[in-house]
Amino acid sequence: MACTQMNCSKNGTTSAADLTDDLIIEILSLLPVKSVCRFKCVSRLWYLLISQHRKRLPQTISGFFYPKHRYNNEDGLIGFPTFDGISGDQKQLFPDSSLPFLTGYRQILPKDCCNGLIFCLCWKDSPIDEADYVVCNPATEEWVVLPDAGHKSDALAYRLGFDGAMSPHFHVFQILEGDEDYGYISGVNIYSSETGVWSYKENGWGDNEIQIVDMRGVFFNGMMHLLTCEFKILAVDTEGKTWRTISLLETMCVGNICLGPLAFIGQSQGRLYFINMRDNDSSKLSVWILEDYNGNEWIFKYSISTSQLFGKLFGEKDHMLQRDYADLLLQRDYALVAIHPECNLIFFVWRCKDVLLSYDMDRGKVCVICSLKYHLYDTFPPYLPYVPSFLRIGKPRVEA
Structure with missing residues (x-):
């Protein structure tokens, strides 16, 4: 299309200001969620545009x-x-x-x-x-x-x-x-x-x-x-x-006595993740990333101590409980359920308390998200x- 038919800058390119709202939203819909969130800070106009059309954008x-x-x-x-x-x-x-x-x-x-x-x-x-x-x-x-x-x-x-x-x-x-x-x-x-x-x-x-x-x-x-x-x-x-x-590069423990899987696969940030409790060491979770998908190249990323993980939930006054029962609780009352698609955050269920929790693998932070609605299953739904x-x-x- 010739420049006489649309607004063009001196070098022949079209500026963002010349694009229609629908075209901007169409472009933004192809981007990751994180990028779209950052673009809300460009200006008040962009903030309102993205907010109004949020249903058409990545979630x-x-x-x-x-x-x-x-x-x-x-x-x-x-x-x-x-x-x-x-x-x-x-x-x-x-x-x-x-x-x-x-x-x-x-x-x-x-x-x-x-x-x-x-x-x-x-x-x-x-x-x-x-x-x-x-x-x-x-x-x-x-x-x-x-x-x-x-x-x-x-x-x-x-x-x-x-x-x-x-x-x-x-x-x-x-x-x-x-x-x-x-x-x-x-x-x-x-x-x-x-x-x-x-x-x-x-x-x-x-x-x-x-x-x-x-x-x-x-x-x-x-x-x-x-x-x-x-x-x-x-x-x-x-x-x-x-x-x-x-x-896979290590043996794994695939389930616990309440049928919650201790080995887990998921995807995040465009890569496949494998999270595993080792069959011969229940005190740690290991996190692997398939760095090269076509070449089957796994990279070891994190080692998560189960005592640390549950110790943060027990509190400072329960060190003895933390040391004696953290591993047992993990094997009996725990299930990994998801990994966040945009960051190194995993979600798991602690059944004895019926709570949903998250763990930030980069910061080592545990967060209780919510109490789960009462269910009548003896195993993990x-x-x-x-x-x-x-x-x-x-x-x-x-x-x-």
């Missing part, structure tokens, strides 16, 4: 969804989602966090969450013995009922994959069991919201005797990553064409980190 973690159970005279114990925000201005993000827009269901159990979308198992009002798998966006109240996967093998797990920066379409990975006695993976069934159908792929990892750890997967670089009991991370893309195995997304997830394909 950060707002809190956690998890199942809350209540007693119903007709159905007994039933479950619905509940939400806890991690800051004061986010506590009312969902006045009713039970996802009431999902109509026709008597029970809704959140199972997985990825970049603003939630994967739920929803039991119908009628017939009461039938259920749907549903993917929904709580921010836009859109939802998609998944069709029957059409596979006879039992499912070991379901994992949700979505990255609005890469595609408006989501995928659900159904991990299939090959041997019911051992829980080995036989293959992966992949649902695409773009096509509205499932696609089955046989196990492409070259190992027929692998078992996954019962925890959330990580959707990263367009691939679903799964932690296994064999000290490896498995990855598969959304089309089942690329299969990767990423070896899934705490799903939620990052609001206002992208439309589309509708299921209607067959002719």
Whole structure:
């Protein structure tokens, strides 16, 4: 476009002042959350512009969804989602966090969450013995009922994959069991919201005797990553064409007696993290970063003393309790649930107190975020980190 058709500076370039508000917001939507927050300080005009269009801009973690159970005279114990925000201005993000827009269901159990979308198992009002798998966006109240996967093998797990920066379409990975006695993976069934159908792929990892750890997967670089009991991370893309195995550098403890995972994978700042309680040393958590994703190069980043971690919560007067029971508490009543996507902050649940806590790995600071709403589980329910997304997830394909 010639300079006679738009305002240009003397050297032929367009200044920011010449851009429309919509174009500025479109550019800002491609940037990380931290950058957008910094740009609010440029001027009062930019502050108002970003504040007014915040729904179109990148979001950060707002809190956690998890199942809350209540007693119903007709159905007994039933479950619905509940939400806890991690800051004061986010506590009312969902006045009713039970996802009431999902109509026709008597029970809704959140199972997985990825970049603003939630994967739920929803039991119908009628017939009461039938259920749907549903993917929904709580921010836009859109939802998609998944069709029957059409596979006879039992499912070991379901994992949700979505990255609005890469595609408006989501995928659900159904991990299939090959041997019911051992829980080995036989293959992966992949649902695409773009096509509205499932696609089955046989196990492409070259190992027929692998078992996954019962925890959330990580959707990263367009691939679903799964932690296994064999000290490896498995990855598969959304089309089942690329299969990767990423070896870990140390043995790990994958669970505690309350079924909270002590080994954890997540992503932050564009890199994959592995956090682990060593199998032979329960007094420390080690934190590894996959510095070179393509070259499988792990870098050791932090060593976290569990005594220090829980000692900060006990207080100065409880040094004896700190020394004697910190490791035991960690193994019995603790579960890592998330890592912050923009900083070295991890979140974990301390079940004996029913509190959600954060730990700043750079500063060594522990913070109690909130008391969790009462639940009736004897084990750890899934705490799903939620990052609001206002992208439309589309509708299921209607067959002719």
